[in-house]
Amino acid sequence: MLNKLKNNKVPKHIAIIMDGNGRWAKKQGMARIFGHRNALTAVREAVIGASEIGTEAITLYAFSTENWSRPKIEVDALMNLLTKSLKKEVPDFQKNGVKVNAIGRLNDLPKRAQQTLKEVIDVTKNNTKIILTFSLSYGSREEITSCIKKIAEKVKNSTLSINDIDEEIVQQNLYTYNLPDVDLMIRTSGEQRLSNYLLWQMAYAELYFTDILWPDFRREDLYKAVETYQNRERRFGKTSEQLDGEHEQIT
Ligand code: IPE
Numbered sequence: 001m002l003n004k005l006k007n008n009k010v011p012k013h014i015a016i017i018m019d020g021n022g023r024w025a026k027k028q029g030m031a032r033i034f035g036h037r038n039a040l041t042a043v044r045e046a047v048i049g050a051s052e053i054g055t056e057a058i059t060l061y062a063f064s065t066e067n068w069s070r071p072k073i074e075v076d077a078l079m080n081l082l083t084k085s086l087k088k089e090v091p092d093f094q095k096n097g098v099k100v101n102a103i104g105r106l107n108d109l110p111k112r113a114q115q116t117l118k119e120v121i122d123v124t125k126n127n128t129k130i131i132l133t134f135s136l137s138y139g140s141r142e143e144i145t146s147c148i149k150k151i152a153e154k155v156k157n158s159t160l161s162i163n164d165i166d167e168e169i170v171q172q173n174l175y176t177y178n179l180p181d182v183d184l185m186i187r188t189s190g191e192q193r194l195s196n197y198l199l200w201q202m203a204y205a206e207l208y209f210t211d212i213l214w215p216d217f218r219r220e221d222l223y224k225a226v227e228t229y230q231n232r233e234r235r236f237g238k239t240s241e242q243l244d245g246e247h248e249q250i251t
């Protein structure tokens with residue numbers, strides 16, 4: 001499968017809505033948290049797979065602003081799992097050149113999770129193979145609202161003039177200021193919605209939905225998504241003929 005992929009059309013940035021842990025557990029008569037615990041292998045596989053094909057950035061939806069409304073027992077279990085797994089993965093991050101990053105309302109996370117996250121981000125900061133971003137207490141509307149506040153503050157203290165506000169300025173004030181736009185978005189578990197994820201950054205992303213439940217996701221599934229992506233024509237508003245012309249000029 002890997003050798004079927006074209007290396008001139010690799011998505012620079014892949015975002016994944018990792019969905020279906022609860023259903024995966026329920027299918028086996030287990031509690032939802034069992035599904036979350038078994039999601040770790042899928043995370044590793046996705047990161048290694050993306051890194052193998054030369055993707056620069058992979059961003060994972062791990063916990064949304066809306067997920068705080070889940071039962072406290074599940075929220076607590078998820079936060080503990082996050083802290084424990086992040087620590088455990090450090091040797092592999094180092095071995096595989098993974099630079100860890102996080103986006104979202106990180107101050108809302110329990111102190112221990114915040115501390116671990118800070119440490120892991122710090123020890124992996126010089127890695128250059130791939131940037132792995134965890135979205136934690138993340139919601140796109142919250143991100144855009146906080147971006148507007150940051151820009152308004154700059155206008156208020158006269159470090160920015162209204163006329164200079166453009167798409168570039170907006171991008172620089174989002175949590176993802178250091179990441180390229182999303183090229184490919186994958187959502188598992190058969191749901192076909194964005195659930196408040198990276199709305200600005202996915203403006204021109206290719207969307208890929210699969211019925212696989214997240215704990216069953218493996219690198220072959222990622223390659224399949226990338227193969228589909230490579231067979232799509234990204235026109236960015238232009239016509240197909242225009243793109244053919246551009247292609248001829250390059251080759
Ligand atoms: C995704 O799986 C993980 C998180 C949202 C934290 P779910 O927990 O949403 O699993 P389903 O959708 O209920 O099966």
Ligand code: IPE
Nearest residue numbers: 017018019061062063064195
């Ligand atoms: C989206 O999944 C959030 C994460 C994967 C972390 P949800 O399972 O929470 O989304 P909805 O509620 O079904 O849209």
Ligand code: MG
Nearest residue numbers: 019020021022
């Ligand atoms: Mg879900």
